[in-house]
Each structure stands twice: as C-alpha cells, then as structure tokens.
Amino acid sequence: MDFSNFLWMRDELSLLAVILVLFLYDTFATEKSRRAFSWVACLLLAVQTAFLFVNPATGEAFGGMYQTSPVINIVKIVLNIGTLLVLIQANVWAKSPDMQVRRGEFYVLTLMTLLGMYLMISSGNFLLFFIGLEMASLPLTALVAIEKYHQLSYEAAAKYVFVALFSSSLMLLGISFVYGAVGTLYFEDIAASLVGTPLLYVGLVLFLAGMGFKISIVPFHLWTADVYQGAPTSITAYLSVISKGAAAFALMVVLFKVFSSVAAVWQPVLWGLIVITITIGNLFAVRQKNLKRFMAFSSISQAGYILLGVIAGSAVGMTSLIYYVLVYVFSNLAVFGVISVIENATGKVDMDDYNGLYRTNPKLSVALMLALFSLAGIPPFAGFFSKFFIFYAAVEEGFYVLVFIALLNTIISLYYYLLVVKAMFIRQDDCVIPTIQSDGASKLSISLCVLGVLLVGLISGIYSSIVPLSFGM
Amino acid sequence: MNFLSLFVLIPLLMMAGLALSRNMKQIRTVAVIGSSLQLVFAFIVLFMFLGERAAGNTAEMLFVADTVWYAPLGIHYTVGVDGVSVAMLLLSAIVVFAGVFASWKIDPLPKEFFLWLILLSIGVFGFFISINLFTMFMYYEIALIPMYLLIGVWGSGNKTYSAMKLTLMLMGGSALLLIGILGIYFHSSADGNLTMNILEIAKNNAIPHEMQYYLFPLTFVGFGVLGAMFPFHTWSPDGHASAPTAVSMLHAGVLMKLGGYGCFRVAMYLMPWATTELSWIFLILTGISVVYGAFSACVQTDLKYINAYSSVSHCGLVLFALLMWNTTAMTGAVLQMLSHGLMTALFFALIGMIYGRTHTRDIREMGGLMKIMPFLSVAYVIAGLASLGLPGLSGFVAEMTVFVGSFQWDDTFRRVFTIVACTSIVITAVYILRVVGKLLYGKVQNEHHRELTDAAWFERLSAITLIVGVAAIGMAPGWISNLISDSMSVISERILQYI
Numbered sequence A: 001m002d003f004s005n006f007l008w009m010r011d012e013l014s015l016l017a018v019i020l021v022l023f024l025y026d027t028f029a030t031e032k033s034r035r036a037f038s039w040v041a042c043l044l045l046a047v048q049t050a051f052l053f054v055n056p057a058t059g060e061a062f063g064g065m066y067q068t069s070p071v072i073n074i075v076k077i078v079l080n081i082g083t084l085l086v087l088i089q090a091n092v093w094a095k096s097p098d099m100q101v102r103r104g105e106f107y108v109l110t111l112m113t114l115l116g117m118y119l120m121i122s123s124g125n126f127l128l129f130f131i132g133l134e135m136a137s138l139p140l141t142a143l144v145a146i147e148k149y150h151q152l153s154y155e156a157a158a159k160y161v162f163v164a165l166f167s168s169s170l171m172l173l174g175i176s177f178v179y180g181a182v183g184t185l186y187f188e189d190i191a192a193s194l195v196g197t198p199l200l201y202v203g204l205v206l207f208l209a210g211m212g213f214k215i216s217i218v219p220f221h222l223w224t225a226d227v228y229q230g231a232p233t234s235i236t237a238y239l240s241v242i243s244k245g246a247a248a249f250a251l252m253v254v255l256f257k258v259f260s261s262v263a264a265v266w267q268p269v270l271w272g273l274i275v276i277t278i279t280i281g282n283l284f285a286v287r288q289k290n291l292k293r294f295m296a297f298s299s300i301s302q303a304g305y306i307l308l309g310v311i312a313g314s315a316v317g318m319t320s321l322i323y324y325v326l327v328y329v330f331s332n333l334a335v336f337g338v339i340s341v342i343e344n345a346t347g348k349v350d351m352d353d354y355n356g357l358y359r360t361n362p363k364l365s366v367a368l369m370l371a372l373f374s375l376a377g378i379p380p381f382a383g384f385f386s387k388f389f390i391f392y393a394a395v396e397e398g399f400y401v402l403v404f405i406a407l408l409n410t411i412i413s414l415y416y417y418l419l420v421v422k423a424m425f426i427r428q429d430d431c432v433i434p435t436i437q438s439d440g441a442s443k444l445s446i447s448l449c450v451l452g453v454l455l456v457g458l459i460s461g462i463y464s465s466i467v468p469l470s471f472g473m
Numbered sequence B: 001m002n003f004l005s006l007f008v009l010i011p012l013l014m015m016a017g018l019a020l021s022r023n024m025k026q027i028r029t030v031a032v033i034g035s036s037l038q039l040v041f042a043f044i045v046l047f048m049f050l051g052e053r054a055a056g057n058t059a060e061m062l063f064v065a066d067t068v069w070y071a072p073l074g075i076h077y078t079v080g081v082d083g084v085s086v087a088m089l090l091l092s093a094i095v096v097f098a099g100v101f102a103s104w105k106i107d108p109l110p111k112e113f114f115l116w117l118i119l120l121s122i123g124v125f126g127f128f129i130s131i132n133l134f135t136m137f138m139y140y141e142i143a144l145i146p147m148y149l150l151i152g153v154w155g156s157g158n159k160t161y162s163a164m165k166l167t168l169m170l171m172g173g174s175a176l177l178l179i180g181i182l183g184i185y186f187h188s189s190a191d192g193n194l195t196m197n198i199l200e201i202a203k204n205n206a207i208p209h210e211m212q213y214y215l216f217p218l219t220f221v222g223f224g225v226l227g228a229m230f231p232f233h234t235w236s237p238d239g240h241a242s243a244p245t246a247v248s249m250l251h252a253g254v255l256m257k258l259g260g261y262g263c264f265r266v267a268m269y270l271m272p273w274a275t276t277e278l279s280w281i282f283l284i285l286t287g288i289s290v291v292y293g294a295f296s297a298c299v300q301t302d303l304k305y306i307n308a309y310s311s312v313s314h315c316g317l318v319l320f321a322l323l324m325w326n327t328t329a330m331t332g333a334v335l336q337m338l339s340h341g342l343m344t345a346l347f348f349a350l351i352g353m354i355y356g357r358t359h360t361r362d363i364r365e366m367g368g369l370m371k372i373m374p375f376l377s378v379a380y381v382i383a384g385l386a387s388l389g390l391p392g393l394s395g396f397v398a399e400m401t402v403f404v405g406s407f408q409w410d411d412t413f414r415r416v417f418t419i420v421a422c423t424s425i426v427i428t429a430v431y432i433l434r435v436v437g438k439l440l441y442g443k444v445q446n447e448h449h450r451e452l453t454d455a456a457w458f459e460r461l462s463a464i465t466l467i468v469g470v471a472a473i474g475m476a477p478g479w480i481s482n483l484i485s486d487s488m489s490v491i492s493e494r495i496l497q498y499i
Helices: A003-028 A033-052 A070-089 A091-095 A100-122 A126-144 A151-182 A187-192 A198-215 A223-230 A233-257 A260-286 A291-312 A315-346 A362-376 A382-396 A400-426 A440-455 A461-469 B003-020 B024-054 B083-102 B110-129 B133-154 B159-186 B198-204 B209-226 B235-242 B245-270 B272-299 B303-322 B327-358 B374-387 B394-407 B412-440 B447-451 B457-475 B477-496
Strands: A059-061 A066-068 B062-070 B075-081
Touching (some): A003 A033, A003 A059, A003 A066, A033 A070, A033 A091, A066 A070, A066 A100, A070 A100, A070 A233, A070 A315, A070 A461, A091 A100, A091 A233, A100 A233, A126 A151, A126 A233, A187 A233, A198 A233, A198 A260, A198 A291, A233 A315, A260 A291, A260 A400, A291 A315, A291 A382, A291 A400, A315 A362, A315 A382, A315 A440, A362 A382, A362 A400, A382 A400, A382 A440, A382 B133, A400 B133, A400 B159, B003 B024, B003 B062, B003 B075, B003 B110, B024 B062, B024 B110, B075 B083, B075 B110, B075 B133, B083 B110, B083 B477, B110 B133, B110 B245, B133 B159, B133 B198, B133 B235, B159 B209, B159 B245, B209 B245, B209 B272, B235 B303, B245 B272, B245 B303, B272 B412, B272 B477, B303 B327, B303 B394, B327 B394, B327 B457, B327 B477, B374 B394, B374 B412, B374 B457, B394 B412, B394 B477, B457 B477
Antiparallel strands (some): B062 B075
C-alpha cells in the first residue's frame, strides 16, 4: 500500500492528532494539571488552524475517494475559525460544576464532529461522504444530551437522534438508488455516465431530503427549534453555524460535481425549497419569545439565503456561499455569545428579560445589536456585503423573481431582529438584568466576533482571494 | 480616495471623538467643531466647483476618483460631484449644523444620540458624493437604520410604532432598489464590460428596452418610497411626528431628498426610454401626493403632523417636477428640494422649541405666542411665508420654476396636472395661515404659557442659520439656479431624445 496517499489528508490527520492529544490529556492528567484544559484545547485548535493556511494543494488520494483543493481548504479554515470561537465561548460553561466531569468529552466530541465534516467536504465518493456525515452527526447527539439531567436537553437529544437517523437512512436509500442507476459511487464516474432516469431522480430527491434535514431546510426543519432550545447554548451555536455551513457546502459540491448535468431537474426543486425555507423561517421567528428558539428560526431562514449561492451554480455563487458562511459564523456566534453570557449569569433566555438591557449592560447590548444588524444585512456591517453578494450571484444567473422574494423576506427578518433591539434599547422594565461582569473568555470571543462583523465586509481581500479558487457547474 | 471622501471622514472622526467624550460639554464641543468643519468644507467644495466651471471644465462630474473595491464583482468606490450634488451637500451640511444646535439639551443619553445622528449624516453625505450604484445603495441603507433607534429612544408619542413603520417601509423601498440596481448592473454594457459606475452606464446606454420596463418602476418606486410618493408616503407623517427635533429636521430636510435625487440620478438618467414610456403613471401618483398632502395638512391639529403632511405635498412636487423632464422643471425640482429642506428643517426646529416650552403640539391648546416668544414666532411666520411661496423667499423661486417648466408642455394631460398641482399653493396658504393665526395671534389660551421664555442663544443660532439659507435662495436665486440647471440639462436632454 502506498502510504504517501495519507499525505494529502494532512488536514484530517492534524485534527486527529489534536483530538488524540486532548483525549490522552483528559484521561491521564491529574486533577490539578487539567485546570488549563480549555485553554490548551483552544490553543491546539488555533495552531491547527494556522497549519491549514500553509500551502494548500490540489490532489486526490485512494483512487479519488478523497479529494482536496484550495477552496476546500478555505472552507475547512472557516469551519475551524467558527469552532475555535465556539470553544472559547464555551469556556465558562465547561467549567461549571455540572460540566466539570464531562469537560474533556465536550472538547473531544466537538472536534470529532469537525473531523467528520472535514471528511464530508473532502470526499470524492458517496461512501466516504456518508461516513463523514455520520461522524459529524452522531457525536452531536451526545453533545446535545451532555447536560443529561436537564429534561429539555435530554428531550432534544432524543429528537435529534431520531431525525438524524431518519435522514441518514433516507440519504442512504437515495445513494443506493443512484448507485443502482449509474453503477458507481465515485463522484467523477457518476458525473461522466449520468443519464436522467426516473430511478436517478428518485435517488436525487431522497439525497436532497437527507441533506435538507442536516441544513434544516423547510419542510425538514421541524426538529430545529426544539433541539436549539434544549441543547446547551454552546452546542446550539455550534449546530447553527458549523454543522449547517459544512452541510451546505457539501450539498453544493455534490450538486455541482455530480448532478450538474441534471441541473434543470434540481434547480426548480431547490427554487421552491428556498422560497418556503426563507418565508416559513421568517414568519415563525416573528412569534418566538425564547431567544434560542428565535435564533433557530432565524437560522432556518439564513439557510435559505445560503442556498441562493447553491442555486446560482457559478463560481461567484460558490465564493458568495463560503463568504456568507464566514460572515454568518461571526454574526451568529456573537449573538450566541451574548445569549450564553446572560444565560450563564442569570438563567434568562426570553426576549422580555432583555428589556432595558442597555442601561445595565451597554457593551453586551451593543455587541448583540451589531450582530443582529449584520444578520439583517444592514451596512456597513459584514452581513450587508454577504447578502449583497449572494443576491448578486443569483441575479447573475437570472433568478430575478427568487431574489425578489428573498428581498421581501429581508424586511420581515429586519422586523424581528429589531424586536430584540427594541427590547434592549427602547423598552424599560422594573426587573432589568443586573450588570454582568463577564469573564475573559467570553469577552475575547465576543470581541473577535464583533471585530469580524465590522471588518470582514470592508476588507475586500477576503472575498477576492476566494474567487479564483472557486468553481462552478 | 480623493478629498470628497472627507465628507465621510469628518463625521467618522466626529464619531470617534464622541465615543471618547465623557461629559455634555465635550460632546457638544465635538459636535459643534465637526459640523462646522463640515459646513466650511461644503462651502469650499462649492467654490472649487464654481472655480472649475468658470475655468471652462465642462465635464459632467468633477473631482471624480475611482478606487477598485471588490474587483471580481465590478464593485468600485467612485466619487464625484456635479452642480446638483454640490447643492445637496451644502444643504445637508447646513441642516446638520442647525440640527446640532437644535438638540443642544438632548436628554437622555446625549452621547448615543449624537453618535446615531452623525452616522445618519454619513449615509446622507456619502450618498450625495457617490456615483457608483453599489456605494450609493450602501450609503442609502446606512442612513436608514439609525432612524429606528433615534425615533424609538428619543422620540415622543407613539414612537415604537412609528419607528418600526418607517424603518420597514423604507427597507421595503430598498429591497426594490437592490433588485433594480442588480438588474441595471447586469445589463449595463453590451460588450460584457459590466460596470456600476453611473457615468459609464449612461454612456453605454445598453439596457434593453424590455428590461427598462421592469427596472424603471423598481428603482423609481424604491427611491420614491423615501421621497414620500403616494401611496407609499404613510411612514412619513407618523415618523416625523414621533421623531425628536433634530431627527425630524434631518429626515424631512435632507433624507427625503435622497429619494428625489436617486429618482433622477438612477432611474431617469440611466433608463431614459422607460422614463418617457412610464412617466404618466408616476405623474398621476405624484400629482395625488401634492394635493392630498396639502388637504391632509388642513385638517390636522398636531403641529408636527401638519408639517409632515405639508412635506408629503412639497416632496410630491419635487417628483412631479422631475417627471416633467424639461430643464426648467427639473431645475425647479432641485430648487424645491433645497427650499423645502431648509424650510421644513426650520419648521421642525421651531416646533421642537415650542413643544419644549409648552409641552403640547396641539394648536387648539395654544394661542397668542407672538406676545410671549416673539423670536420663535417671527421665525415661524417666516418659515410659513416661505412655505406658501411668498416672493423673496425660497419657496416662491422653486414653485415658480416648477410650474413655468411644467406648463411649457402643450399637451392636455400635463397641463391639467400642472393646474391641479398649482391648486396646492392655495391650499398651502390655507393651512399655513390657519396655524399662524391660531398659534401666534389671538388670545393666550393657557395662562401658564405667559411665564415661558423666548429662544436661548443656541436655538436662535439654529433658526437664523436656516432663515439665512431660505432668504439667500429667495433673494438671489440666479447663481444657484444656474449651478443646477447646468447639470440638470444633461439629464433632461438625454430623456428628451426619446420622445
């Protein structure tokens, strides 16, 4: 066997090394030396992220089973940045008495799912794709249930595992239909011998449905709100950003690489899915009082915007999607950072609890406001640019009506994001949340996110450097 | 980046200064220094522009500078000014300057108030110096969002409702605009060199007619929402009535002009064919705005509502005049923008000052204020006279030019609409004189009002600045009208080719 194949997988191997080190550290270190565990985990991941920047290459291993390219590398970097921010944010929560004994598991499992996503987006074969997907979702079930004595967390985990298994089996069925129609599982071979037969279409639809569960596209979104509400806030943040971003990119790669010749079939389907995803997500978000449920529906509608990059099917579309995910990482994690600081200090997660927050916690309120403005697409924050570019990509391919519907939806989304701003800045309340002295880790993570929200849009180099690496159908 | 970007840079520095200031005195110092600098700079740009023109530089836009921003998407940061933008920049600088003094004693959270107000002004200044569709749109949206918090936190009355309504309706306008802009961009050139630069799009003139049919209404309505075009004007009365003084001034005085400015700079200039084809629909709508706004103002009893509806009527006239295409009417439209900007800012400033003393804006509860606060009352009368078009003040110059221009057409449709719009002058006189008579003359309604004081120095400064502007346009309209018609004739001739 030619072991040089493994050299192509240096991203995965380096992450695996980090996981192993952390696992051994957690298992064998003394109680006292484990105190720095969280920071060591963050540091190792940061080093690994820096390693990803080094000399990305294009190549494939194991006969095309595994593929890598600079653009895939960039997606991995984006996922890493998000994970790193989540880990920093989770610092306080992971130190809490309840979590003390399970802290190591939290970090190891989180990085395991990240490894699964790496494999998923690097795969050149449906089998590896499926393994990566499973590796990304099964540890997540454990993570959702990690506060196992909380009933909501427990319930959320049960829902999540059922949905995850159901969607996996749908996808597996879809993949086997595709195999039945074409006779191979390699992406390139399928693309080469693709014929539009009914069997293939059924396979494609089942595959789309399976991915729909992962990205939480309407009508496969019903688990989202409950799981987001029940899971610990850091896990929710991870689910809403990293897991979704990776799945969206993987979907795009498969649709571009494998199914590009039947684009006429899946584009109308995706068109409809985007419209209902954005609309339903927005309409339900309006009614939410619990901020975690609120963010769940907001993230559903954001998934719809992300898919606009997929339907465009061009290199600009791919770049805009990656860029959108990057901006979404910063904005959404800033929101979850503030939510988790307040939840950890007071246990409050309802919108009404935030009334008058600006008077007592001006910095947290401003951070949350900027992040929400970015999510709503208000300039000069990064969200404006990412929304503009993703609309640009869709309009370039002639999807005027679709973009128009998406734009009308931004008005609804602005409405509910402003509800939170209104609670913090305009409303007054007798029992305001007292001034919170937030810890260093949360401060660091929220400041990094806000910095991202402010700068990523204005600095054009980030977008421009992804463009030449991307590819279209 | 060239010196025009200072219009954005000065407010940015102001915001940094504000963020660092610790007490009211420092906040005021920063705000006054910043807005004065801005005003001086606006005058410098005006004189530089006049100097260049006098030296024979006949380029359409002067001081053009282009910086590549997002190269793969054809997005540049392009600035440049013509006569109209110079005039609008001057107007904005004057209103911001007056607005700072009008909110001298803002409470609570003065620092935050000025931060948001200055952010709003960044949007306005940036919009007027941009000649690139992307940056124009970006600055337009920057100007929208501070309104929500400015009205929501510092407003009065039904403020959360008004703030939300205003923000969402204007956001709706910008949604139409965004798709319009993208549509224009992707058809901006026949040979594949797509551009967002307005001058180049106009030069290429490559937008197919069937696309103009969709894109013109999208962009015109998109900007028209901000210009309070009927039936998309409903945000305006509520928004202006609830907003704090300086915000009403800036919003009615300058921000609504963004709408009119965008209408001719983007919709009409870039799509002249569709302008000639579709103008009649919008002419009807704006005609309704003019008359309907004036009639609504007649029956209001809240001072701010009266003025807000009057703004609907006057801003309707701006769009109405633009849709008449000939140079005279379009020059009148810009004159009306300037005149209305100064006059309505003066109105809102005075209303704010009166309300700060009497704590009511209902004209039925006030009377005889002339004896109690003579300065404010005289200023109010001057604003009123400018509004109803008394010769010697700015309103006369503007409306005269508009109606002369409109009546130059000899077809029945336009003539009838011109006559209908003309009636608004009479109706304006009715509601202005009604307010002046009720509010300033007659018996003192409330004995407590006798103890009230007249304007303080900062209030006088704010009002006098605006009155000087109103009188300057009214008494010496020649130079500014030449400045405008010089640039407007380019747009006008471009449209007239197509009939």
